[in-house]
Amino acid sequence: MDREPLPRLDTAPELVARLLPYCRLKQGEIWEDAVRGHRVGVLDATSWPEIVRLVGERRARLLMSDPPYNLAVGGRSSGRLFQTELAEYLKFSRSWVENAGRILDADSHLYVWLGADQNRSFQPLPDFMLVMRGYPELRSRSFISVRNQRGYGTQSNWMSVRQELLCYVKGAPPFHVVYTAIPKILRGYYKEVGGRRTENLERSRSETLRPGNIWVDIQQVFYRMEENVPGAYAQKPLAAVERIIRSSSEEGSLVVDFFAHSGTALIAAERLGRVCYTFDIDPLFAELTIRRLERLRALGKTGFQTANPFPELHSSS
Ligand SMILES: C[S@@+](CC[C@H](N)C(=O)[O-])C[C@H]1O[C@@H](n2cnc3c(N)ncnc32)[C@H](O)[C@@H]1O
Numbered sequence: 001m002d003r004e005p006l007p008r009l010d011t012a013p014e015l016v017a018r019l020l021p022y023c024r025l026k027q028g029e030i031w032e033d034a035v036r037g038h039r040v041g042v043l044d045a046t047s048w049p050e051i052v053r054l055v056g057e058r059r060a061r062l063l064m065s066d067p068p069y070n071l072a073v074g075g076r077s078s079g080r081l082f083q084t085e086l087a088e089y090l091k092f093s094r095s096w097v098e099n100a101g102r103i104l105d106a107d108s109h110l111y112v113w114l115g116a117d118q119n120r121s122f123q124p125l126p127d128f129m130l131v132m133r134g135y136p137e138l139r140s141r142s143f144i145s146v147r148n149q150r151g152y153g154t155q156s157n158w159m160s161v162r163q164e165l166l167c168y169v170k171g172a173p174p175f176h177v178v179y180t181a182i183p184k185i186l187r188g189y190y191k192e193v194g195g196r197r198t199e200n201l202e203r204s205r206s207e208t209l210r211p212g213n214i215w216v217d218i219q220q221v222f223y224r225m226e227e228n229v230p231g232a233y234a235q236k237p238l239a240a241v242e243r244i245i246r247s248s249s250e251e252g253s254l255v256v257d258f259f260a261h262s263g264t265a266l267i268a269a270e271r272l273g274r275v276c277y278t279f280d281i282d283p284l285f286a287e288l289t290i291r292r293l294e295r296l297r298a299l300g301k302t303g304f305q306t307a308n309p310f311p312e313l314h315s316s317s
Pocket of ligand 1: 043044045046066067068069232234235236237258259260261262263264265279280281282285
């Protein structure tokens with residue numbers, strides 16, 4: 001028996017066709033939340049006119065992006081497909097990055113999740129980094145690796161367990177220190193303070209560690225977790241997104257996510273008192289995003305775990 005009520009929606013076109021009538025937004029439409037002013041759209045990250053309609057005059061303190069890592073281009077036979085795909089991917093990247101740059105506040109943060117395909121020269125990570133050099137107003141700030149706790153087991157290579165998170169800033173935005181729940185256990189780093197020899201634990205501001213740029217303490221989402229959204233195939237952990245929001249925005253500020261998918265940025269923004277504008281090119285994911293917020297407000301749950309986000313499916317079958 002399947003553990004989840006919906007399969008990966010990108011691999012189930014017939015099911016998608018059955019679900020589409022239940023999606024309240026069509027291409028180009030924007031839903032506005034009457035309670036907190038969040039917005040969710042079915043928009044294209046590469047379309048400036050659509051993005052202007054979403055944000056109006058407002059500018060983002062924080063823009064998070066988790067773009068698709070690969071775009072399907074043509075058939076799969078050409079030996080040059082890799083280059084074609086990559087060139088196409090970089091064109092797509094430039095387009096959304098330019099749009100992102102235009103709606104960022106004068107002092108703001110940009111976070112981009114990316115992967116590196118170890119079987120194809122680690123694309124698109126290094127190529128994307130080079131693209132970013134074309135935008136000097138977006139300065140590189142940190143390069144975070146997030147450990148994926150559920151990497152593939154393999155006996156023939158190093159286990160592939162990480163995702164990359166690139167951090168850029170525009171201007172000089174504030175950064176707020178956050179902490180993990182990992183206790184500090186190492187002692188023995190001594191320093192003289194006011195003529196007295198002190199040890200690191202007595203100097204520290206917290207009992208727990210700061211995250212640093214290698215995050216090992218965040219569990220990947222899987223079907224048993226409350227935050228799980230069935231049908232979403234690339235859901236980011238709420239804990240990671242909340243860490244980004246806490247450190248790089250303030251209460252009441254605008255957080256934007258160009259690739260909503262399961263709506264993690266919206267849920268995190270709602271829980272942390274920020275306003276979120278987000279969208280997905282696919283109406284199904286925009287619908288899942290709105291339903292996830294409605295569920296949070298109705299039941300206090302961060303996701304659907306193993307419940308079906310589209311219960312109408314049962315009543316109509
Ligand atoms: C990797 S997922 C984002 C995952 C998200 N961070 C989460 O935690 O659920 C990428 C999403 O981008 C959407 N997408 C692809 N091309 C897009 C475009 N041009 N504009 C907006 N969204 C797009 C896909 O439909 C997919 O849902």
